[in-house]
Amino acid sequence: MLGAFAFLLRELDEGGDLPAAFVEHEHRGGPALYEYRPLVRPFVEERAERLRGRDDATLALEELCREPAAGIFARAHAGARPSEDEALFRTVLLGLLVSTAEACGGFDWDDAAFDRAYAELERSLFGERRAYVAVAPLVGLSAGTQVRLAPGLRVRAVADGELARHWPEASSMLPPGFGHEADRYCVLELRAGLGPGEDPPDAPAELADAVSAVRLATAAPLAAGPVLFETLDGRPFGIRPVLPIAATQPPGEPTRLDVFRGGLAGELLARLACADADTPLAEALDRWELSLFQHDPFRSEQVRSSLAALLGDTWPLRATVLLEDDPQARRALHDDLSSLAAGGAASPAAVDAVRRALVEVLRRADRRSLVHELDGALLGLAERPRVRLAV
Structure with a gap:
């Protein structure tokens, strides 16, 4: 490790450019503080091949190959593609070098910084399980407290400097104004x-489903990303793009996520799996979410098609009975939906009706049975289905 530091210092002396980032630390009620953070990771990774060819790296790899835990650790962090030597070098040796240099603030050696970095590596190396975390910034939503959506999945406030700790350049990958505005x-x-x-979860897909569930529960102009940040055992693991449908912010007024609507979003997230076995429901969900980003006449067509896929040919009547109990409100909504069915533009009430209908169908979990009950109510053969109108 000392030899690698000496090599990197020579690179700087010979004209190598060590980039840096100004990391902003926002303090509520006080001025922002800025920290000068050298970007040692890209500097080291650019010279990885030359570091890999050094004699001390070869000796270290020989020792690591004799340690079974190191192979398990390297495969977990590097995946199945690299060779064993390459995986060990990239994840153990290069990772330890970068962690130590970041703790030192450059390439001036510090024994205490190395001891801390090595202790962290050792705890991870000999652990029986890997701790995976993926974090994506959110816009269009505020929350007074953390809200649990599912086991291991939550919305929470960002901690000061948590992304810059591993990625000093993270500020260039965040949405404009992130960390400064309430939403x-x-x-x-x-x-x-x-x-x-065990492979890490498909974080882009899981986070995209969560965004869809919160959009359904709150009507928030919610977007995640544009990238998500991954760590494994507290070490940088990767940066991946968020799926476009979740990373694009629809128009609308920011919304607050409280515990009640967070609970509804969690319920809807669990029920989204119903669409895997129900093609019309999947189509209705897709068309509704696409409508969030479109303007008329395309938005109205997507809303119309979503309701038709969800509730069938007589969707204006079925949706009206499903969503409204008061006769006057029912008449107003039926007029709006009938106009939409005839080719007119979707009114704000009609636009929101498709979201509300999707919520109730997902909560019921059996779309076909619900449609049958709605028809019975329309024919006077049964009572109106009891639904929990939460939005």
Whole structure:
């Protein structure tokens, strides 16, 4: 490790450029503080091949190959593609070098910084399970407290400097104004414990489903990303793009996520799996979410098609009976939906009706049975289905 530091210092002396970032630390009620943070990771990674060819690296790899835990650790952090030597070098040796240099603030050696970095590596190396975390910034939503959506999945406030700790350049990848405005202060966090040989979860897909569920529960102009940040055992693991449908912010007024609507979002998230076995429901969900980003006449067409896929040919009547109990409100909504069915533009009430209908169908979990009950109510053969109108 000392030899690698000496090599990197020579690189700087010979004209190598060590980039840096100004990391902003926002303090409520006080001025922002800025920290000068050298970007040692890209500097080291640019010289990885030359570091890999050094004699001290070869000797260290020979020792690591004799340690079974190191192989398990390297495979978990590097995946299945690299060779064993390459995985060990990238994840153990290069990772320890970068962690130590970041703790030192450059390449001036510090024994205490190395001891801390090595102790952290050792705890991770000999652990039986890997701790995976993915975090994506959120916009269009505020939350007074953390809200649990599912086991290991929550919305919470971003901690000061948590992304810059591993990625000093993270500020260039965050949404404009993130960390400064009330509706740009939360993150969506996914946590998972991984056993030996177990792959990390598909974080982009899981976070996109969570965004859809919260949009359904709150009508918030919610977006995540544009990228998500992954760590494994507290070490940087990767930066991946969020799926476009979740990363694009629809128009609308920011919304607050409280515990009640957070609970509804969690319920809807669990029920989204119903769409896997119900093609019309899947189509209705897709068309509704696409409508959030479109303007007329395309938005009205998506809303119309979503309701038709969800409730069938007589959707204006079925949706009216489903969503409204008061006769006057029922008449007004039926007029709006009938106009939409005839090819007119979707009114604000009609636009929101498709979201509300999707919520109730997902909560019922059996779309076909619900449609049958709605028809019975329309024919006077049964009572109106009891639904829990939560939005």
